[in-house]
Every structure is written in C-alpha cells, then in structure tokens.
Amino acid sequence: MVRQAHQGDIIVGLDVGTTKICTVVGELSEAGVEIHAVGTSASTGLRKGVVVNIESTVESIKNAVNEAKSLTGFEINTVYVGITGGHIKGFNSYGAVGVRGKEVTYMDVDRVIDSAKAVYVPLDREVLHVIPTGYILDGQNGIRDPVGMVGVRLEANVHIVTGAVTSVQNLLKCCEKAGLDVIDIVFEPLASAEAILTDDEKELGVAIVDIGGGTTDIILYKDGWLRHVSVLAIGGNHFTNDIAVGLRIPVSEAERLKKSFGSAATSMASDSEEIEIIQAGHERKVPRRCLLEIIQPRTEELLDLIKNELLSCSGYDIASSGMVFTGGGSLLNGLDRIAEVILGLPVRIGFPENIKRCEKSIHNPIYATGVGLVLYGFTTVSNRKFYHDTFAGIVGKMKGWVKEIFR
Numbered sequence: 361m362v363r364q365a366h367q368g369d370i371i372v373g374l375d376v377g378t379t380k381i382c383t384v385v386g387e388l389s390e391a392g393v394e395i396h397a398v399g400t401s402a403s404t405g406l407r408k409g410v411v412v413n414i415e416s417t418v419e420s421i422k423n424a425v426n427e428a429k430s431l432t433g434f435e436i437n438t439v440y441v442g443i444t445g446g447h448i449k450g451f452n453s454y455g456a457v458g459v460r461g462k463e464v465t466y467m468d469v470d471r472v473i474d475s476a477k478a479v480y481v482p483l484d485r486e487v488l489h490v491i492p493t494g495y496i497l498d499g500q501n502g503i504r505d506p507v508g509m510v511g512v513r514l515e516a517n518v519h520i521v522t523g524a525v526t527s528v529q530n531l532l533k534c535c536e537k538a539g540l541d542v543i544d545i546v547f548e549p550l551a552s553a554e555a556i557l558t559d560d561e562k563e564l565g566v567a568i569v570d571i572g573g574g575t576t577d578i579i580l581y582k583d584g585w586l587r588h589v590s591v592l593a594i595g596g597n598h599f600t601n602d603i604a605v606g607l608r609i610p611v612s613e614a615e616r617l618k619k620s621f622g623s624a625a626t627s628m629a630s631d632s633e634e635i636e637i638i639q640a641g642h643e644r645k646v647p648r649r650c651l652l653e654i655i656q657p658r659t660e661e662l663l664d665l666i667k668n669e670l671l672s673c674s675g676y677d678i679a680s681s682g683m684v685f686t687g688g689g690s691l692l693n694g695l696d697r698i699a700e701v702i703l704g705l706p707v708r709i710g711f712p713e714n715i716k717r718c719e720k721s722i723h724n725p726i727y728a729t730g731v732g733l734v735l736y737g738f739t740t741v742s743n744r745k746f747y748h749d750t751f752a753g754i755v756g757k758m759k760g761w762v763k764e765i766f767r
C-alpha cells in the first residue's frame with residue numbers, strides 16, 4: 361500500500377539549492393524524528409540561490425521527489441520548501457497590545473505579533489517570516505513565553521524576514537508545476553539551524569554560516585532568539601569557477617580537484633606534492649600548490665566579507681559561543697582553521713544532528729537545510745495547535761498570486 365506523506369507524522373523538506381535539489385522524508389516517532397530517505401538531483405536552473413530557469417528546476421525537483429518516493433514508498437504531495445538568495449533581507453519591528461490585567465492568552469500573543477507586523481513593506485517584497493525575539497510584559501523584558509502570566513500591556517520585539525515577490529513566486533511556481541503543494545517557504549539557514557545547533561549555542565550566542573554553491577547565508581542567535589539574517593552572493597561555485605579559469609580546465613574537473621585536493625591555504629601543501637589533471641582524455645601534472653594559490657584568495661575574500669557582516673551587526677558581541685559553518689562549502693579542507701584565525705572566533709562544522717535515526721550518508725553538511733526543513737515542519741505543526749497567526753505560513757496568500765500571474 362502506498363503511504364501518504366502529509367502534514368501529520370510524516371513531513372517532507374525540499375531544499376532547492378544552486379547545485380543540488382534534495383527531498384528529505386522524515387517521520388515523527390516516539391524516539392524523535394527519523395529520516396527515512398533523501399532523494400537528490402543535480403540543480404541547473406538556479407543562479408546564486410534564485411530560480412532563473414523554471415523548466416530545468418521543475419525537472420530537477422521531480423527527479424529528487426521521485427527518488428525519495430521510490431526509496432520510501434510514500435506518495436509525496438506536500439512539502440516545506442527552502443528559499444535563499446541576495447534578495448532576502450531582515451529588519452526588526454515592535455508591537456504592543458493591552459491585555460486588561462488578565463492572564464495572557466495565545467490569542468493575545470497572536471495579536472501582539474500581528475501589531476508588530478503592521479509596518480510598511482514595499483510592494484515588490486513579501487514577508488516570509490515574523491519571528492518573535494522577546495516579549496515585554498508591563499515593562500519586564502526578557503520574557504520567553506508570556507502565556508499564562510498576568511499583566512496589562514504586552515509588547516513584542518520581532519525580526520521580519522522579507523524576500524523579493526518575483527523570486528518567491530518563481531519558486532512556488534516550480535513546486536506547483538512539479539505537482540507539489542507547498543505548506544510553507546522557509547529561509548534556508550533558519551531550517552539549517554534546527555538541524556545543527558544546540559539549545560546552549562542559541563542561548564549563549566552563535567553565528568551560522570551556510571556556504572552553499574551560490575550563496576553564503578549568515579544568521580545569528582542569542583538568548584535563544586534570532587538576532588540577524590543576511591545573504592552574501594558568493595559560494596562554493598565561485599571557488600570552482602576560479603579554478604577552472606586559473607588552470608584552464610572544464611568546470612567539472614575544477615570541481616573534482618577542489619573536492620579531492622583543495623585546501624583553504626597554500627601552507628597546507630608541501631612543495632613536492634603534485635596533482636593529476638584530466639583534460640580531453642590527457643593527463644598532466646601540476647604542483648598542488650598551484651591549486652591552493654587559486655583557492656586561498658577566494659577563501660580570504662569570503663572570510664573578509666563574513667567578518668565585515670559580523671562587524672556591521674554587532675556580530676562579535678552576539679556570537680559569544682562561536683560560529684557553526686555548514687553547507688557543502690564548509691567541507692573545504694582547512695577552512696575551519698583559517699576561519700578561526702581570520703574571524704577570531706571558535707569555528708565548528710555543522711552536520712545534521714538533531715535527529716534520532718538516519719542513514720549514514722545524511723550525516724553531511726550539504727543536507728543540513730533539507731533535514732532542518734523537516735524539523736522546522738514538525739515544530740511549526742506543533743506550534744500551530746496553539747497559535748493561529750504567529751506560525752501561519754505565507755503560502756496560502758502567495759499561491760493565489762501565483763495562479764493569477766501565471767494563468
């Protein structure tokens with residue numbers, strides 16, 4: 361019998377990345393979330409995290425979903441989909457409501473979040489997330505969950521994440537054409553955070569740096585709350601392209617060399633080391649140091665950009681416990697060590713962890729977003745039992761627009 365993957369005990373995450381699309385199927389059991397399977401497919405229709413070719417993206421989504429279907433035997437119709445790209449921006453907002461000296465209810469929390477949402481957002485942008493970052497009850501701040509407390513005035517600080525309407529619509533359109541119903545669109549590093557961070561890190565203060573193929577996404581947490589989001593339009597593909605140009609080889613060979621022999625700094629190769637380049641059926645040898653001389657400046661450039669971003673958002677005050685690098689780009693040999701030196705903070709690589717059972721192959725930073733989307737889905741489903749608006753996705757509204765525009 362074909363089982364139905366729906367919103368209850370089975371959740372499917374769809375990570376539409378610049379280099380690969382993956383479908384992660386998770387089930388909530390008594391022990392926790394089990395990941396049943398991951399279907400992957402090469403992605404060719406995105407640039408820097410944004411859909412630029414609908415047809416090829418739809419094809420890749422279908423392939424990734426079909427693989428997951430055949431591995432699990434589940435019918436997959438609904439997904440939580442990830443989004444990224446340089447168009448994503450975040451800003452803080454604030455709302456306040458009266459609670460008339462009674463116990464604060466879930467409805468009051470919905471109302472205060474609603475009032476914090478009442479800010480001007482340009483017509484070409486859509487609100488993706490309104491994330492509470494702290495409640496204040498009668499002047500007392502630092503309240504995590506005001507429900508059940510007694511007070512007169514409830515205030516909420518929120519972080520609002522927005523994206524370009526066209527990019528969001530194109531992503532929804534691809535999912536729709538691939539026969540999928542999108543339950544929610546999630547900014548990718550928020551999903552990754554669910555899979556790789558510990559509660560202690562979120563509490564103490566931490567920065568996630570998700571280095572994908574096309575973008576590097578940065579988010580910061582402190583006191584358990586989200587503090588900042590940003591996206592840099594540079595990722596692992598830029599390293600590969602530099603290698604292809606520098607060594608005059610095809611991109612596929614440059615990618616192989618980067619993964620097999622690449623390192624973040626030239627000091628990581630000895631003078632005598634040589635690597636073999638395969639080009640048009642011929643082999644030639646070059647010193648490994650030549651490869652690292654191309655990679656090192658890109659690494660330094662990326663780390664400098666990350667440092668500037670941290671400096672611009674008080675990131676060094678926020679990320680007291682250090683940084684967690686994830687995404688495929690974090691697998692570059694020695695990157696964590698160089699990052700510690702340049703950024704001056706402890707760095708660890710984030711693998712998907714917060715799951716009970718999974719295949720070994722999923723234990724890879726490239727799956728942090730996909731696994732995180734599943735975990736995000738389960739958390740949202742349980743929160744929605746209490747809150748109507750605060751955890752409601754934007755998708756219902758957007759889907760209507762997609763139908764209108766692409767009719």
Ligand SMILES: Nc1ncnc2c1ncn2[C@@H]1O[C@H](COP(=O)(O)OP(=O)(O)OP(=O)(O)O)[C@@H](O)[C@H]1O
Nearest residue numbers: 377378379380572573574575596597687688689691
């Ligand atoms: N061992 C490795 N060493 C260096 N780079 C690697 C390694 N493995 C993967 N990468 C790089 O990681 C990148 C892909 O990472 P990932 O799968 O997280 O990206 P994505 O999700 O498809 O893209 P994005 O999130 O930017 O849309 C590629 O640029 C790839 O070359």
Ligand SMILES: [Mg+2]
Nearest residue numbers: 377572687729
């Ligand atoms: Mg990614």
